[in-house]
Amino acid sequence: MPATFRFRRMVDFSDTDMAGIMHFAAFFRFMESAEHALLRSLGLSIYQQHExxxxxxxxxxxxxxxxHSPARCENELDIEVVVHRLGTSSITYGFRFSHADHELAVGEMTSVCCLIQEGVRPKPTPLPQDIVALLKPYLSAS
Structure with missing residues (x-):
């Protein structure tokens, strides 16, 4: 059974539309926040000095x-994060959003490990083995 990272975040007024329902684009910001929290919990960063x-x-x-169901202003959302796939240079995360044990949405996001140098296009690079080892416990069977 894979480990699941759990992250909680409140829906702010700025995350909602005129009806007080969380805007669809806000789910993507919440996924990114949950990903960053998972990496920080492992002692990593989304952007770290390489050399x-x-x-x-x-x-x-x-x-x-x-x-599947709307999230509303001031709802506290529980976001579960697992790793769906660890590729050679990519990580695919799975996200499950819920409020009061009611599923609201499911999402997926793929990130590619890249070397970033000012003035140069990002260059994909293999995932460092220490990062793979830290993420493996979150790898799901799906």
Missing amino acids: EGVALSFPRVSARCDY
Whole structure:
């Protein structure tokens, strides 16, 4: 059974539309916040120094979200994060949003490990083995 990272975040007024319902785009910001929290809990960062003048970062290449029920202003959302896939240079995360044990949405986001250097296009690079080892416990069977 894979480990699941749990993250809680309140829906702010700025996350909602005129009806007080969480705007669809806010789910993507919440997914990113949950991903960052997972990485920080493992002692990692979404953007870290790799070598002099070169950083290691994880630009997104794909994101999707399927909505089942609305989230409303001031709801506290529980966001569960698992890793669906660890590729050679990519990580695909799965997200499940709920409020009061009621599923609201499920999403998925794929990030590619890249070397980032100012003035140079991001260059995909294999995932460092220490990062793979830290994420493996979250790898789901799906």
